[in-house]
Amino acid sequence: MSTSIDPGHDVPHRGLITVSIMLATIMQVLDTAIANVALPSMVGDLEASQDTITWVLTSYIVAAAIMTPVTGWIADRVGRRQLFLLSIVGFTIASMACGMAPNLEVMVGFRILQGVFGAAIVPLSQTFLLDINPKERHGQAMAIWGAGIMVGPIIGPTLGGWLTDTLNWRWVFFINLPVGIIAFMGCAGYLPEVPRRLRRFDFFGFAMLSLGVGALQLMLDRGGEVDWFEAWEVWIELALAITGFWVFIVHLASNDDTFVDPKIFADRNFATGLVLIFVVGIVLLASLALLPPMLSRVFGYSTITTGLVMAPRGMGTMVSMLLVGRLVRTVDARYLVITGLLLTAYSLHMMTSFSPQMDSWPVISTGIVQGLGLGLVFVPLSTVAFATLPVQYRTDAASMFSLVRNIGSSIGISVVTLFLSRNLQINHVELGAFINPYNPTLKSVIPNAASSPEMLQVLDGLVNQQALMISYNNDFKLMMVVTLCAVPLALMLRKPKMAAAPAGAPAAHMD
Numbered sequence: 001m002s003t004s005i006d007p008g009h010d011v012p013h014r015g016l017i018t019v020s021i022m023l024a025t026i027m028q029v030l031d032t033a034i035a036n037v038a039l040p041s042m043v044g045d046l047e048a049s050q051d052t053i054t055w056v057l058t059s060y061i062v063a064a065a066i067m068t069p070v071t072g073w074i075a076d077r078v079g080r081r082q083l084f085l086l087s088i089v090g091f092t093i094a095s096m097a098c099g100m101a102p103n104l105e106v107m108v109g110f111r112i113l114q115g116v117f118g119a120a121i122v123p124l125s126q127t128f129l130l131d132i133n134p135k136e137r138h139g140q141a142m143a144i145w146g147a148g149i150m151v152g153p154i155i156g157p158t159l160g161g162w163l164t165d166t167l168n169w170r171w172v173f174f175i176n177l178p179v180g181i182i183a184f185m186g187c188a189g190y191l192p193e194v195p196r197r198l199r200r201f202d203f204f205g206f207a208m209l210s211l212g213v214g215a216l217q218l219m220l221d222r223g224g225e226v227d228w229f230e231a232w233e234v235w236i237e238l239a240l241a242i243t244g245f246w247v248f249i250v251h252l253a254s255n256d257d258t259f260v261d262p263k264i265f266a267d268r269n270f271a272t273g274l275v276l277i278f279v280v281g282i283v284l285l286a287s288l289a290l291l292p293p294m295l296s297r298v299f300g301y302s303t304i305t306t307g308l309v310m311a312p313r314g315m316g317t318m319v320s321m322l323l324v325g326r327l328v329r330t331v332d333a334r335y336l337v338i339t340g341l342l343l344t345a346y347s348l349h350m351m352t353s354f355s356p357q358m359d360s361w362p363v364i365s366t367g368i369v370q371g372l373g374l375g376l377v378f379v380p381l382s383t384v385a386f387a388t389l390p391v392q393y394r395t396d397a398a399s400m401f402s403l404v405r406n407i408g409s410s411i412g413i414s415v416v417t418l419f420l421s422r423n424l425q426i427n428h429v430e431l432g433a434f435i436n437p438y439n440p441t442l443k444s445v446i447p448n449a450a451s452s453p454e455m456l457q458v459l460d461g462l463v464n465q466q467a468l469m470i471s472y473n474n475d476f477k478l479m480m481v482v483t484l485c486a487v488p489l490a491l492m493l494r495k496p497k498m499a500a501a502p503a504g505a506p507a508a509h510m511d
Helices: 014-034 036-045 052-078 080-099 104-118 121-131 135-166 176-190 203-222 232-254 262-266 268-297 303-327 333-351 361-387 391-432 440-445 453-490
Strands: 496-499 507-510
Touching: 014 036, 014 052, 014 080, 014 104, 014 121, 014 135, 014 176, 036 052, 036 135, 052 080, 052 104, 052 121, 052 203, 052 391, 080 104, 080 121, 080 176, 121 135, 121 391, 135 303, 135 361, 203 232, 203 391, 262 268, 262 391, 268 303, 268 333, 268 361, 268 391, 268 453, 303 333, 303 361, 333 361, 333 453, 361 391, 391 453
Parallel strands: none
Antiparallel strands: 496 507
């Protein structure tokens, strides 16, 4: 029952198509975060160690990162609709296989397949939502898409923890089956056809970009385990990443027939959007990666309590996206993005004053403010970045948009984790220096502290808690600075003004 796309104005069953696309998108995005909390439970069943079990995450991330940039070429070759349906089927089957994996080797193999099939789902969902909606509805379409993209990292850890505690870690993967079936049936019935474009496959460019992306992801994922640049492995991966990216950039600049069309980078809005979405990736997932362990280690919250405390962050994001989906049609996108970045920076500033003695309200309130801010950034940015790109470049552009966002997330998580561990050591040494028998203040407060092993143990626990809290606050301050540095970039965005164009070739000129 598929139809062909008519520049977004007369697409039948638009609502059903949107629901089906977003089910597939949420399924894929959720899987990136939901498996994290289940790792400790997998160790025994998969006969793995604490060091090797992380390959369950690494294999998926690397495979998805490598396959994301080539989505545009494959979609042109086999058809967007066919690739999207194949991706849903492959991802769902690989998810079931992961849930039945008997050992680590089999699990890693099927996680790689999950990454390969899942890589195309997010960029193609963005492309389809832009295709089936007219220009004036792109803001609302990107609000729906953005809500799906951001719901995974927010509810993933809580849902994963609940499934693992209530049922079994294997249900973290089995839950994809009903979602995948419903998404496939909706897309197979109503997703429109898109004309194909035959392009030569640029194997050399793909190989170089894959080398750069794969080596970078491995370095970011493995760095913390091997003490970063103290290990030769990290230096080798860094050299391979630099080589791959450098050769790819030179190849892209000196050749016309590449698998990623270089014309997309000449569009000012899209190029600026890539830089800004990189920052959004850093702030969104880095803060979400910090909060659950902070609430557990410093405040002693359970997984369920952590999820409830963080839920208002998602609500703030949803409210923001619903509002901004309409505002983006009438308000200059630059003002919306700047407002969102400033709200996000303000929330991070508030988070720098967290203390072990506070209740849950500061976490809830800062989460609401940060959710509102990120929603204000994500929707107008996703809309304006594609507003002046010709339709035929959308899939390539959406692939790069997703890739840069994911790389930003990986870099952000690795950097804040590195700073957290380093600052924790420094802060512990500095605070611990005051715990000695010659400190008059300590003697006046706790006279026998230095000679009592039990009291020293209590004091060491307090020092650990304070050192950890200060380290988390330092990370929040770092992300606040990064967010503020991105504000001037928003001024480079320009609001597109629609002009008359031939059918199928939307045009725009700039204010």
